[in-house]
Amino acid sequence: MKKILEIKNLEVEFSTEKTIVKALKNVSFDLFENEIIGIIGESASGKSTLAHAIMSLLDNSAKITKGQIFFENENILNKKEKELQKIRGKKISIIFQDPFSSLNPTMKIGKQILEAIDINPSKQKVISLLKDVGIQDASLRFLQYPHQISGGMRQRVMIAIAIASKPKIIIADEPTTSLDTTYQSQIIDLLKDINKKYKSSIIFISHNLALVSNIASKLYIMCSGKIIERALVDDILNKPKQPYTKLLLNSLLKIDKNKKIKTKIFKK
Ligand SMILES: Nc1ncnc2c1ncn2[C@@H]1O[C@H](COP(=O)(O)OP(=O)(O)OP(=O)(O)O)[C@@H](O)[C@H]1O
Ligand SMILES: [Mg+2]
Secondary structure, eight states, rough: OOEEEEEEEEEEEOOSOOOOOEEEEEEEEEEOOOOOEEEETTTTSSSHHEEEEEEOEEEEEEEEEEEEEEEETTEEOOHHHHHHHHHHTTEEEEOOOHHHHOOOTOOOOHHHHHHHHOOOHHHHHHHHHHHHHOOHHHHHHHHOOOOOOHHHHHHHHHHHHTTTTTTTTTEEESSTTTTHHHHHHHHHHHHHHHHHHHEEEEEEESOOHHHTTTOEEEEEETTEEEEEEEEEHHHHHHHHSSHHHHHHHHHHHHHHHHHHHHHHHOOO
């Protein structure tokens, strides 16, 4: 398998008036073509910072103090904004946690997807993308505004925008957090289908180990800006090494007892 992304010793700091927050500390990992990996960690562990660094979308207060991000063997940290624009949203795209704040409320859904298609955009292509993300009555939805559709459907529209240019990599940053559990597993299934159909690699970010283990083959566990454990899903679930990972697993098993979701967690 071909390596598509290689992150080497990445360090990111945020400077605020009072302190410096080291959000990423010596983060390294590889992503291969067509692979789905999961990144898990509690709040503030650095997951979104990592996603934004890969997208070259870091805040002005952020500084990359060390490391490299190779996309198709070129370090994107050396690229100018003009070159990055050819990659961002086209070769690497991101699905954000909250579709309401990422969609334009004043623009019809069809137009928003149309604008994301970089080669020969057409209404027909939008309709076909809407169908690919499981929206059946696509012609009607084309003309609607984001507030006129359900939360689950908005997230599907975000996914349609993310795949509009057939990206090599899709970063899904907690894409199901705002959805209820039924919708969550539908979105997971949809991303799996997209991985098969479009051959995009997926970086699935979540704080929910159960969810991630249903989609990813490899897991990276983050804690305070570091990757503290990395392994195949089955290995992490069956023999976690780090105490923090064991803690994550234990909290899952506790949920199991109460909600009887054990079989679901280990389903793949
Ligand atoms: N724009 C910013 N300015 C200052 N500090 C920031 C900024 N963005 C993130 N941080 C800090 O960097 C650290 C990592 O934040 P990040 O958003 O990457 O975490 P996360 O793992 O995505 O958390 P969550 O699960 O809550 O989304 C945190 O300590 C956070 O407060
Ligand atoms: Mg985040």
